[in-house]
Amino acid sequence: MEQLFGLLSFGPDGWGDEIAAGAWLTLRLAAATLPFGLVLGFAVALARNSHRTWLSVAGNAFATVFRGLPELLTLFIVYYGGQILVQRIASLVADEYVEVNGFVAGLVALGLVFAAYASEVFLGAFRSIGRGQFEGAAALGLRWPAAMRVVIVPQLVRLALPGLANLWLVLLKETSLVSIIALNDLLRETSVAVGATKEPFFFYLVACLIYLAMSIVSSFGIVGIERWSDRGMKR
Template sequence: MDLLALLAYGPDGWGDELLAGLRITLLLALATAPLALVLGFALALARRWGNPLLAAPATLFATVFKGLPELITLFIVYYGAAMALRAAVGLVSDAYVQLPAFLAGMIALGAVSAAFCSEVFMAALSGVSRGQHEAATALGLSRVAILTKVTLPQVMRLALPGLGNLWLVLLKDTAYVAVIALPDLLRRTTIAVGATKEPFFFYLVAILIYFAVSLASMGLFGLLEARYSRGFTAR
């Protein structure tokens, strides 16, 4: 059997199926990343600058989701949230409610990634000297202006290497959604293996696809790091 022919498009090959799975994988990662960044930064601000009423729940959130395995978190969100929704809907209707697998994966992976992002942002915030905040306050800048014009640009420069690593972890963690029947790259690869009985070939192809996406991501983050580090390297 010509193995490369198995990657052809159409009914005789699996190339279009694998590309469709890659599309789901990338969409899930790209939809989850902004959620993780925003939530992670908010958690870091609450833990570092917030009052105890904000810092305590933020620390608890980060601790819990850093400690839970991603797969268990996914099951909790997918089945637990569905049960809660059905209980709420059951008060007014007999309709059956099921949480979409894509949304469940986005919430679960977003919560875990946000917990780790908060640690990266905490370290980056520690790298911004307090004197700059005091100087900006003395100039009459508002707290929002200080955050967006003084703190955030420096935080992003310091946080980008860590965030790049977390993005690569998120890309790999998207494979967990295969267990809740979301047709991502891993699930479609597994289906192809079952149909063709060529596990080594198809899993090798999946590895190469993940590796290619990771290399492209590393290159992009390298460009971003160079962009945010302009002026600092020279000094």
């Protein structure tokens, strides 16, 4: 057992620094994907909730496509399809080879999937807010942007938060997919360590515990945000 824990030491004789670097990349990828997915998901929900037919159809099509495709397939399409697109654009400017950054490809692919599911959460929250809230804001003379910011969005956040929190936890786990495109996240570094040491159970157990720790810490943060959003609702 002591020998196994020695494999997690930092330095040339252990894999602790590689595992830590992979965990840090996983956190950075998830944290960078979250705002992108939230903003895009909110925009898609607005489109789906719009009375304009073309916006509603476009929003529903986006949600249907990226909820229907497997996440891994979406990642391949963004990574390899983006590679082809960027290369063709670059060939028009200069005859050079341009490689798509794996981190950016992972961010975009996971963000698209996150946005598709987040749009469902936001749409449900929109429809839970009474029409009277919109009419009351209009009666006070608030224009649409001001009404959204002052009246609708604060209620929307409270209603959507449980669903978005669940999507965040799912996103943390889905970052493991980027190991397929040779991005050195936690799962890829763990797999490299397993190949070098022939200790699959130990290293995959360590990876499980790290993912679990991330989820537990996130859960505490989510509880704090929920209390903040409910601060005016409890007596």
